[in-house]
Amino acid sequence: MINPDDIDYAKGDGLVPAIVQHAETSQVLMLGYMNREAINATQEESFVTFYSRSKKRLWVKGETSGNTLALVSICIDCDRDTLLVKALPAGSVCHTGTPTCFASDAPASPGFLNSLERIIDERKQADPEDSYVARLTAKGLTKIAQKVGEEGVEAALAGVSEDDEALKGEAADLIFHLMMLLRARGLSLADVVSTLEARHR
Numbered sequence: 001m002i003n004p005d006d007i008d009y010a011k012g013d014g015l016v017p018a019i020v021q022h023a024e025t026s027q028v029l030m031l032g033y034m035n036r037e038a039i040n041a042t043q044e045e046s047f048v049t050f051y052s053r054s055k056k057r058l059w060v061k062g063e064t065s066g067n068t069l070a071l072v073s074i075c076i077d078c079d080r081d082t083l084l085v086k087a088l089p090a091g092s093v094c095h096t097g098t099p100t101c102f103a104s105d106a107p108a109s110p111g112f113l114n115s116l117e118r119i120i121d122e123r124k125q126a127d128p129e130d131s132y133v134a135r136l137t138a139k140g141l142t143k144i145a146q147k148v149g150e151e152g153v154e155a156a157l158a159g160v161s162e163d164d165e166a167l168k169g170e171a172a173d174l175i176f177h178l179m180m181l182l183r184a185r186g187l188s189l190a191d192v193v194s195t196l197e198a199r200h201r
Helices: 036-045 112-124 132-138 141-161 164-184 189-199
Strands: 016-022 028-034 049-052 057-060 069-076 083-089
Touching (some): 028 083, 036 069, 112 189, 132 141, 141 164
Parallel strands (some): 016 083
């Protein structure tokens, strides 16, 4: 967390812009403004709190809608006059009902895979009768690896003999099962990204 005394409030007459980013997908959700009291409240209560320039008071995001932003982290930029807040939203963020205040028709983000990884972890613990992930996990590592092989072949075949929709569907199945295999081995997508980055430095 941060020390509110480290922030330069002078440029904004006591306020600093706070960019809110989804902690899992890195999608930019909204922009608000904070003063010293809002920052303190955010860190103490663990829910993102802003200073409303129109209402002239503090307001907790979601205080009426219930669509809160649970704080994950907060940091200051190099000029000490802007904040980056990472949070987990409960429901839509924008008052229009969209997930973000910036372009409701934004393209799908690869950052969703981080959320999917968490969903896989959660569903591994579910009742196998209710969850495909739990059923496949119960069959063991070999069966998961076999599914990755099967989905890889199906994706390759779709790539040469089927339409784009079929290829996208098979590719999604392949990525999903590959993620299951990684999690079964205690690995994550971040580990794979680190390997790719190391290869291209």
